[in-house]
Amino acid sequence: MFESAELGHKISKAVYTKELPVLREALLDTQLELIKAASFPVIILLGGVDGAGRGETVNLLNEWMDPRHIETHGMGDPTEEEQQRPEMWRFWQALPPKGKIGMFLGSWYTAPILDRVKGKIKSEAFDHSMENIARFEKMLTDEGALVLKFWMHLSKAKQEVRLKTLEKSTKTRWRVSSRDWAHFKLYDKFRKVSERAISQTSTAESPWIIVEGEDPHYRSLTVGKVILEALRKRIAENNVDAKHKTHVAPLLPAIDNLHILQRLNLNLKIEKKKYEALLEKYQGKLNLLMRHPQLKDVSVVIVFEGNDAAGKGGSIRRVTQALDARYYQVIPVASPTEEERAQPFLWRFWRRLPRRGRVTIFDRSWYGRVLVERVEGFCSSYDWMRAYGEINDFEEQLIDSNTILFKFWLSISNEEQLRRFEERQNTGFKRFKITDEDWRNRKKWSEYEQAVCDMVDRTSNTHAPWTLVEANDKYYARIKILKTLCERLEAQLGE
Amino acid sequence: MFESAELGHKISKAVYTKELPVLREALLDTQLELIKAASFPVIILLGGVDGAGRGETVNLLNEWMDPRHIETHGMGDPTEEEQQRPEMWRFWQALPPKGKIGMFLGSWYTAPILDRVKGKIKSEAFDHSMENIARFEKMLTDEGALVLKFWMHLSKAKQEVRLKTLEKSTKTRWRVSSRDWAHFKLYDKFRKVSERAISQTSTAESPWIIVEGEDPHYRSLTVGKVILEALRKRIAENNVDAKHKTHVAPLLPAIDNLHILQRLNLNLKIEKKKYEALLEKYQGKLNLLMRHPQLKDVSVVIVFEGNDAAGKGGSIRRVTQALDARYYQVIPVASPTEEERAQPFLWRFWRRLPRRGRVTIFDRSWYGRVLVERVEGFCSSYDWMRAYGEINDFEEQLIDSNTILFKFWLSISNEEQLRRFEERQNTGFKRFKITDEDWRNRKKWSEYEQAVCDMVDRTSNTHAPWTLVEANDKYYARIKILKTLCERLEAQLGE
Numbered sequence: 001m002f003e004s005a006e007l008g009h010k011i012s013k014a015v016y017t018k019e020l021p022v023l024r025e026a027l028l029d030t031q032l033e034l035i036k037a038a039s040f041p042v043i044i045l046l047g048g049v050d051g052a053g054r055g056e057t058v059n060l061l062n063e064w065m066d067p068r069h070i071e072t073h074g075m076g077d078p079t080e081e082e083q084q085r086p087e088m089w090r091f092w093q094a095l096p097p098k099g100k101i102g103m104f105l106g107s108w109y110t111a112p113i114l115d116r117v118k119g120k121i122k123s124e125a126f127d128h129s130m131e132n133i134a135r136f137e138k139m140l141t142d143e144g145a146l147v148l149k150f151w152m153h154l155s156k157a158k159q160e161v162r163l164k165t166l167e168k169s170t171k172t173r174w175r176v177s178s179r180d181w182a183h184f185k186l187y188d189k190f191r192k193v194s195e196r197a198i199s200q201t202s203t204a205e206s207p208w209i210i211v212e213g214e215d216p217h218y219r220s221l222t223v224g225k226v227i228l229e230a231l232r233k234r235i236a237e238n239n240v241d242a243k244h245k246t247h248v249a250p251l252l253p254a255i256d257n258l259h260i261l262q263r264l265n266l267n268l269k270i271e272k273k274k275y276e277a278l279l280e281k282y283q284g285k286l287n288l289l290m291r292h293p294q295l296k297d298v299s300v301v302i303v304f305e306g307n308d309a310a311g312k313g314g315s316i317r318r319v320t321q322a323l324d325a326r327y328y329q330v331i332p333v334a335s336p337t338e339e340e341r342a343q344p345f346l347w348r349f350w351r352r353l354p355r356r357g358r359v360t361i362f363d364r365s366w367y368g369r370v371l372v373e374r375v376e377g378f379c380s381s382y383d384w385m386r387a388y389g390e391i392n393d394f395e396e397q398l399i400d401s402n403t404i405l406f407k408f409w410l411s412i413s414n415e416e417q418l419r420r421f422e423e424r425q426n427t428g429f430k431r432f433k434i435t436d437e438d439w440r441n442r443k444k445w446s447e448y449e450q451a452v453c454d455m456v457d458r459t460s461n462t463h464a465p466w467t468l469v470e471a472n473d474k475y476y477a478r479i480k481i482l483k484t485l486c487e488r489l490e491a492q493l494g495e
Numbered sequence: 496m497f498e499s500a501e502l503g504h505k506i507s508k509a510v511y512t513k514e515l516p517v518l519r520e521a522l523l524d525t526q527l528e529l530i531k532a533a534s535f536p537v538i539i540l541l542g543g544v545d546g547a548g549r550g551e552t553v554n555l556l557n558e559w560m561d562p563r564h565i566e567t568h569g570m571g572d573p574t575e576e577e578q579q580r581p582e583m584w585r586f587w588q589a590l591p592p593k594g595k596i597g598m599f600l601g602s603w604y605t606a607p608i609l610d611r612v613k614g615k616i617k618s619e620a621f622d623h624s625m626e627n628i629a630r631f632e633k634m635l636t637d638e639g640a641l642v643l644k645f646w647m648h649l650s651k652a653k654q655e656v657r658l659k660t661l662e663k664s665t666k667t668r669w670r671v672s673s674r675d676w677a678h679f680k681l682y683d684k685f686r687k688v689s690e691r692a693i694s695q696t697s698t699a700e701s702p703w704i705i706v707e708g709e710d711p712h713y714r715s716l717t718v719g720k721v722i723l724e725a726l727r728k729r730i731a732e733n734n735v736d737a738k739h740k741t742h743v744a745p746l747l748p749a750i751d752n753l754h755i756l757q758r759l760n761l762n763l764k765i766e767k768k769k770y771e772a773l774l775e776k777y778q779g780k781l782n783l784l785m786r787h788p789q790l791k792d793v794s795v796v797i798v799f800e801g802n803d804a805a806g807k808g809g810s811i812r813r814v815t816q817a818l819d820a821r822y823y824q825v826i827p828v829a830s831p832t833e834e835e836r837a838q839p840f841l842w843r844f845w846r847r848l849p850r851r852g853r854v855t856i857f858d859r860s861w862y863g864r865v866l867v868e869r870v871e872g873f874c875s876s877y878d879w880m881r882a883y884g885e886i887n888d889f890e891e892q893l894i895d896s897n898t899i900l901f902k903f904w905l906s907i908s909n910e911e912q913l914r915r916f917e918e919r920q921n922t923g924f925k926r927f928k929i930t931d932e933d934w935r936n937r938k939k940w941s942e943y944e945q946a947v948c949d950m951v952d953r954t955s956n957t958h959a960p961w962t963l964v965e966a967n968d969k970y971y972a973r974i975k976i977l978k979t980l981c982e983r984l985e986a987q988l989g990e
Binding site: 038041081084085086087088089092093095097098099122124125127128131132135136139140142143145299339341342343344345346347350351353355356383386389390393397398400401403 | 533536576579580581582583584587588590592593594617619620622623626627630631634635637638640794834836837838839840841842845846848850851878881884885888892893895896898
């Protein structure tokens with residue numbers, strides 16, 4: 001969930017100084033249009049980790065736009081007056097009217113998240129709060145509001161550094177309270193609860209946008225650009241029915257061209273000899289684990305996704321070699337059949353779910369919805385945006401019913417893909433593996449990259465994490481996959 | 496919630512025999528169009544009380560339409576095969592493809608409702624199930640399915656009679672099991688849990704349709720006509736985007752012209768002398784109750800709705816005469832101001848909510864959304880359909896935060912309204928009370944009636960019931976209102 005926001009995004013001062021005036025002018029112009037039309041309100045939530053620059057961002061936005069038409073709400077603890085009404089009363093009082101922007105530093109998320117982190121409420125009550133919030137926000141978007149939710153994130157290490165740096169200078173020491181340090185101690189809990197909140201309330205109409213908060217230039221430009229793009233789209237769509245309003249897509253603009261896939265070290269390699277030894281080791285281990293008596297009560301689902309020619313087939317074979325043929329099934333996922341097209345998109349995966357004690361391997365999967373269908377425009381942005389939530393719901397049901405779920409993304413470089421395509425083209429017995437479609441997809445490399453990053457950010461979570469596999473070297477990829485399988489199985493079986 | 500389904504709806508055999516062939520032919524024709532287009536699936540759920548004719552209805556529908564394109568699912572307890580997968584797996588297996596109709600006698604509601612009635616799960620877990628179901632059904636409708644949910648209802652007395660009647664005849668005795676009687680003992684719990692389920696999962700896209708199950712002619716014609724109308728609308732809308740698909744409106748067709756308002760005895764009267772005595776009695780009582788120390792921690796909200804000229808103003812005055820002027824406020828609700836139009840429709844009511852120890856009386860209210868705005872077309876059917884859920888959410892927040900909520904509908908007959916309008920027109924000092932708009936509204940009498948019935952059915956529940964007030968006689972109405980206030984306050988304050 002926070003993968004893309006822990007990469008160390010950074011914008012140099014030179015770039016920032018160059019881009020800022022353009023952004024500011026565009027923001028101001030667009031705000032003027034918003035004010036003039038006064039046809040919808042804009043609600044901006046800034047949640048996230050302490051010290052990730054929420055306050056600074058709000059100040060900047062007030063500087064960049066006309067502050068007379070922005071209402072900023074700190075929303076600390078409720079006043080005595082507010083305590084006398086339903087909890088949501090004070091937020092209703094603070095809603096911006098059409099044409100205005102309301103910014104919320106604390107919001108309807110604050111109390112349930114803190115209460116859960118501090119153990120004051122149970123997970124059921126927390127989930128119930130999130131459901132109520134989702135309904136409240138659906139009402140807001142149905143009523144025409146543009147709701148933008150930013151989650152300013154810092155990794156644990158970065159948050160510690162930041163708090164310490166602030167404390168060092170007498171000028172900034174006042175900004176660090178003992179409350180900040182108390183919160184820091186709860187970082188891991190806070191992260192887990194936030195992950196749940198974000199995944200339960202990210203909808204097609206109002207998804208969370210997670211922004212790395214460390215570098216002020218990066219986070220300011222990012223928030224500014226997302227707001228600008230969303231405002232522009234929404235103003236252009238003004239005559240469209242409320243149900244068709246803006247979906248914030250692409251979810252995160254490529255501000256500094258840094259993303260999770262880039263961070264993979266695709267040069268990782270294993271020599272053939274060592275590979276053969278490791279292969280034997282992990283296949284043996286996997287075979288043993290799969291015969292563990294506890295596994296009779298558990299289902300295993302393994303998802304393989306990856307670039308074309310990334311080596312999914314070969315990897316799957318190395319896994320199945322370790323399995324008992326009676327207990328596994330490999331499902332190659334191509335275009336849906338006519339029967340499957342007559343059903344909701346998840347139907348063809350539901351029907352393939354393994355019973356207890358069995359393994360199902362999906363060679364491509366339900367993620368096609370947010371990859372190929374998104375990029376090729378086979379479904380509307382509303383459809384693939386809602387798919388993240390639907391997929392999370394689906395996978396939660398798998399996990400709740402005792403399924404161990406693995407999700408592998410096999411990543412190769414653009415150059416390596418070209419090399420493999422050409423090799424396939426030039427080798428008679430491999431030629432069947434390469435089609436015109438592969439070449440067409442290749443032309444949309446960066447759109448696929450964006451889709452993969454959004455997919456990982458929006459569907460990776462503690463119980464169903466994505467494993468990104470550096471796959472330029474097939475040996476390395478296969479061993480990483482086998483090792484991941486063994487390690488998580490061991491952990492789950494309590495070995 | 497079940498108000499309209501406890502009226503004793505009945506269709507004579509003559510009418511039934513006349514209408515049936517027309518309905519059957521239309522249903523069959525429409526089904527053929529559905530099969531031919533094969534552009535969406537139809538999912539029909541039949542839930543409700545035992546003995547309310549669910550099974551019979553499914554059999555009839557199979558008779559009336561082409562059963563080769565209908566899949567009927569009994570959905571008893573999960574098989575061993577099904578237990579090995581996530582709970583929803585067996586329902587996914589049973590989903591009808593595009594062009595087909597899937598009928599579910601047991602459904603995803605069955606287990607959570609029974610578990611809750613039997614106390615196996617807590618209310619939080621039950622609510623969570625309902626939320627999951629709401630998300631699942633939203634996915635279905637987003638994917639294009641037409642989802643029709645019928646709740647076949649019998650009052651407690653009627654259910655008992657029905658079970659006993661079945662038991663009397665040797666021909667039908669087999670149909671009553673000890674399980675049926677065991678369920679009957681839980682009737683009140685079942686009713687309460689069902690009410691919650693229905694209110695949590697009635698959305699604009701797939702609202703529950705509550706059908707009185709006693710008379711077979713009535714219930715069969717009703718279900719048949721709702722299905723026919725929904726199919727026709729949806730086929731006609733086929734080229735419209737999925738988000739704009741059918742909203743089942745009007746929610747219940749007027750099959751037998753019997754509705755809750757008709758059942759009111761508008762002749763109820765109180766003589767002037769007696770009225771004056773009772774007025775003094777109840778005003779005194781109300782005044783005492785309002786000074787009860789417990790009331791310092793409670794807010795009171797009183798909603799007055801009713802036909803034009805039904806006497807809302809006079810009734811409100813009789814209430815406020817009993818209150819301490821420092822502690823109450825009367826909010827007359829007319830068209831929204833410009834400021835209010837710039838906000839979600841509930842905003843102008845949220846801002847008026849009383850603090851603890853105070854009383855707010857709304858002379859007209861948030862129900863305008865599902866009354867005048869619906870009938871006059873000031874908002875789309877999607878907007879007023881979603882408003883029922885939004886209003887229920889809103890009122891739940893009031894109640895959860897210690898508010899006692901009263902909702903009065905003042906009902907007068909068409910003739911009495913005419914008499915009052917003419918009197919106003921002809922009396923100088925009353926003339927200001929009658930406008931062209933009143934005369935225009937009067938022309939839409941039956942549309943308003945339908946809207947009022949839907950409103951009561953969809954927003955009356957244990958914690959926030961509607962009180963229907965027979966208001967042809969002003970004295971009677973005022974006393975009923977004062978008495979209702981006193982009695983519920985007494986009950987809530989534990990007097």
